[in-house]
Amino acid sequence: xxxxxxxxxxxxxxxxxxxxxxxxxxxxxxxxxxxxxxxxxxxxxxxxxxxxxxxxxxxxxxxxxxxxxxxxxxxxxxxxxxxxxxxxxxxxxxxxxxxxxxxxxxxxxxxxxxxxxxxxxxxxxxxxxxxxxxxxxxxxxxxxxxxxxxxxxxxxxxxxxxxxxxxxxxxxxxxxxxxxxxxxxxxxxxxxxxxxxxxxxxxxxxxxxxxxxxxxxxxxxxxxxxxxxxxxxxxxxxxxxxxxxx
Amino acid sequence: xxxxxxxxxxxxxxxxxxxxxxxxxxxxxxxxxxxxxxxxxxxxxxxxxxxxxxxxxxxxxxxxxxxxxxxxxxxxxxxxxxxxxxxxxxxxxxxxxxxxxxxxxxxxxxxxxxxxxxxxxxxxxxxxxxxxxxxxxxxxxxxxxxxxxxxxxxxxxxxxxxxxxxxxxxxxxxxxxxxxxxxx
Ligand SMILES: [Zn+2]
Numbered sequence: 509x510x511x512x513x514x515x516x517x518x519x520x521x522x523x524x525x526x527x528x529x530x531x532x533x534x535x536x537x538x539x540x541x542x543x544x545x546x547x548x549x550x551x552x553x554x555x556x557x558x559x560x561x562x563x564x565x566x567x568x569x570x571x572x573x574x575x576x577x578x579x580x581x582x583x584x585x586x587x588x589x590x591x592x593x594x595x596x597x598x599x600x601x602x603x604x605x606x607x608x609x610x611x612x613x614x615x616x617x618x619x620x621x622x623x624x625x626x627x628x629x630x631x632x633x634x635x636x637x638x639x640x641x642x643x644x645x646x647x648x649x650x651x652x653x654x655x656x657x658x659x660x661x662x663x664x665x666x667x668x669x670x671x672x673x674x675x676x677x678x679x680x681x682x683x684x685x686x687x688x689x690x691x692x693x694x695x696x697x698x699x700x701x702x703x704x705x706x707x708x709x710x711x712x713x714x715x716x717x718x719x720x721x722x723x724x725x726x727x728x729x730x731x732x733x734x735x736x737x738x739x740x741x742x743x744x745x746x747x748x749x750x751x752x753x754x
Numbered sequence: 755x756x757x758x759x760x761x762x763x764x765x766x767x768x769x770x771x772x773x774x775x776x777x778x779x780x781x782x783x784x785x786x787x788x789x790x791x792x793x794x795x796x797x798x799x800x801x802x803x804x805x806x807x808x809x810x811x812x813x814x815x816x817x818x819x820x821x822x823x824x825x826x827x828x829x830x831x832x833x834x835x836x837x838x839x840x841x842x843x844x845x846x847x848x849x850x851x852x853x854x855x856x857x858x859x860x861x862x863x864x865x866x867x868x869x870x871x872x873x874x875x876x877x878x879x880x881x882x883x884x885x886x887x888x889x890x891x892x893x894x895x896x897x898x899x900x901x902x903x904x905x906x907x908x909x910x911x912x913x914x915x916x917x918x919x920x921x922x923x924x925x926x927x928x929x930x931x932x933x934x935x936x937x938x
Contacts, residue, residue, distance in 0.1 A: 515920055515921070515924065516920070517924070518920075518923045518924035518926075518927045518928075519898070519904075519905045519920060519923055519924075521927065522835075522895065522898040522899050522923065522927070523835055523836055523839045523898070523902070524898035524903065524904050524905040524908070524923065525904060525905070526904050526906075548823070548824050548828075549931055549936060549937065550927045550928075550931065551824065551828045551831075551832050552824060552825060552827075552828045552931075552936045552937070553927055553930050553931040553934060553936045554828075554831065554832075554835070554899055554927070555758075555825070555827045555828040555830075555831035555832065556758070556827070556876075556880055556930075556934055556936060557880060557884070557895070557896075557899055557930070558786045558789065558790045558831050558834075558835075558899075559757065559786060559876050559877045559880050560877050560880050560881050560884070561786075561789040561790055561792075561793050561900065562785040562786055562789045562877065563785055563788050563789035563792055564784075564785050564788070565784050565785065565787075565788035565801075565802065565805055566798075566802065569784070569788070569802050569805060569806060570780060570781075570784065572806060573780060573784075573805075573806055573809045573810060574773070574776075574777055574780065576806075576810055577773050577776055577810070577813050578773060580810065580813065580814065651803060
């Protein structure tokens with residue numbers, strides 16, 4: 509039987525054994541130096557074989573993975589992983605002629621991911637940062653979530669990962685141009701009646717991650733450059749528009 | 755510098771939690787991870803999910819990676835292959851398998867995989883070594899590795915006895931190993 513087992517090292521290295529045979533071989537492997545060496549060498553060989561099948565993954569995957577890496581520590585949850593700006597106070601303002609903020613119940617939190625920006629120290633804020641970080645992680649891991657990517661006018665790109673219900677989204681921005689000292693990026697949920705602010709974005713080194721709540725009926729997500737502190741309604745042309753898929 | 759050496763250099767920094775190093779590692783290895791997952795799973799969405807899982811696991815498990823037990827490339831590609839194959843063999847994936855079998859004729863020809871490959875010197879060397887194999891060695895190895903078939907499935911498809919496939923798989927890999935100069 510032992511020599512039969514040795515003969516399975518190649519098939520095992522290629523994951524070509526069924527579950528039962530694989531388990532049987534692993535028992536043998538634990539005690540067989542010959543097969544241990546064979547499997548190591550064969551796995552190295554198979555890995556090199558993969559170089560004949562390179563394919564560039566979609567850019568959105570890079571954004572999603574690197575965003576999660578910034579939010580995910582390698583061990584326990586990392587308190588430095590996120591800094592939060594609570595925008596609740598901004599959300600009480602109302603703009604003329606639009607439904608700016610009305611009907612938006614849940615608080616939006618804005619997260620600058622893994623950037624060492626510590627805007628608030630209070631533990632309540634830290635909890636909120638952790639919550640936002642967890643929610644973003646869950647959203648990015650949700651196979652039902654939709655991912656849309658768009659270039660930002662003036663440079664950079666944004667990726668919107670929307671929950672299946674379209675009630676929440678993570679917005680990941682990369683390589684954004686630095687805004688002037690009197691300017692800020694502002695995020696908008698847009699429906700047939702106009703634009704509702706869902707937060708300000710303060711990128712650090714051009715990168716930012718925001719968790720936003722989308723009001724029911726939102727069809728499009730947008731971003732514009734606004735005067736510092738934000739505007740009740742967009743005052744400039746959007747630098748990014750992402751249509752939510754139905 | 756080859757991909758294997760490059761990844762081995764980056765891993766210690768990644769293990770220290772340096773996300774810049776991870777971004778470099780991502781750029782270096784993601785095409786191999788996504789490309790292999792795509793070959794096995796056929797569907798881009800499935801391949802993206804596997805690639806995301808694997809690359810995040812590389813980040814999270816970086817400190818437990820042991821260079822004495824093999825290269826980072828082998829570690830990452832073993833993970834990628836295992837997860838892809840698990841998916842393709844799971845009950846839910848039964849329909850994918852049918853789809854895969856049905857769409858085999860649409861496969862990209864072996865000699866024009868992608869532009870990225872053409873630029874890749876290493877890939878050329880690997881392909882030269884693959885070409886050195888006998889037809890049955892090559893089929894045994896690539897059907898298991900790129901299509902995710904078990905060796906009995908390969909035997910059935912090639913209408914060849916089980917024992918022969920087992921042996922050819924082994925001979926093929928050993929010949930590749932020697933041709934590529936791979937050491938553990
Ligand atoms: Zn053995």
